[in-house]
Amino acid sequence: MTRECASLAAEEHFFWSGLSGHSLSRHNLISVAWPRLKIEQKASSFFFFEPTLLLVLSGRIDVACAGKRHSLNSPSMLGFIDQGVDIDYIKYPSDPHTPFRSLFINISPDVLENFYQHFQEPLSAVKKNPQLSTVEINRNLDDSLHQLLAALENPQVSDDRIRLKIFDLLLVLAEQQLRFALPQRQGIFPRLSNLLREAPERNWTARLAGDALAMSESTLRRRLRQEGVRFEQLLLDIRMHHALMLIQTTHWNLTQVADACGYRSVSRFAERFKHRFGSSPAQLR
Known part of the structure; x- marks a missing residue:
């Protein structure tokens, strides 16, 4: 973990203190949820219907995907999950008194398509097969996430402005070589x-x-x-x-x-x- 990311992890309580923790959504744009679990929970063949970002705030999630294993146990790490990914996972609370807590962000495939129509350079490096990746959260990514979530909590912020903030987040991720696979449109x-x-x-x-x-x-x-x-x-x-x-x-x-x-x-x-x-x-x- 870099020094910058370690600092961000230490500041996690401050970063999230200004947010309500309520589930939020804008139709055909984005949805945000804050799952909590008091006991260990597992699932096999858990399918992601939309591009997803996952941040573990407390506890740990171990994931098996396409023969690879990943573990997220720090708010300084972000899970980056393409639409169409299928995983097995186990979620662990920190201890008997501290629940597993996470931030779960689903981005509409329509927004992703719109993003690639506007920004051709990220599109040129898009991978063909759905994947799960993890990335350390740097200051730019931290700022972009916070601005998006804060805007979502304000009903006065229009859908057009929310879309631009999603675009900003996708651009910041692209700077770290993370680009969502193109949405699946073929077939029924x-x-x-x-x-x-x-x-x-x-x-x-x-x-x-x-x-x-x-x-x-x-x-x-x-x-x-x-x-x-x-x-x-x-x-x-x-x-x-x-x-x-x-x-x-x-x-x-x-x-x-x-x-x-x-x-x-x-x-x-x-x-x-x-x-x-x-x-x-x-x-x-």
Whole structure:
């Protein structure tokens, strides 16, 4: 760790003290969440539907991705995760009295495409395959992150200004040779996953999804099969991803969380959740 990054880590309590820690989002631009966990939690084949930045504020996360292992355990390190990356991970709280805390930033693929349309030089060095990388946070990256998060907390800041601050962050990352892979647009998978993620609480069927995508159920299933995807499994994964985030970022009761994920039965929801993540929703609270 460089001296500058060590200094930033020491100042972490000051850096985050001016931010509310509330989940924030701007539609089709960016979403920010601050997950907390009191116990160890693991997941396999956790898929990233959007370009993501991950910062661990306390505790540790160990990640296995494409045969490589990474560990994030300091607010001076940033995880840089492309859309389409699939990981296995374990999150560890610092100790029995200090929860795992992190900052989770999702950037809209539309914003990323818009960025590359405006700035051709970063585009020229974009990698072809989705990857996970880590980088030490220097002063420029620290400043850009802080300005973006502070702007998001101010409802008076327009979406256009938020977009420019995201562009600034992407440019700072490009200066450190970190560039997100181009968004995945080919095939039916991106369109369907976006549709389901917009409303995981809906009583989705393949027929309803096909209608929304202007195709028959049989055509939708055939195209998904060609891409190695099952409708029911994708819907389940999206709902469980959403549930995990709600469990870690809200004080909603389990009935509210289940309802927000399309389940009318709390027991059925809890069963699905435990099967996916190895712990019940109540245990993660």
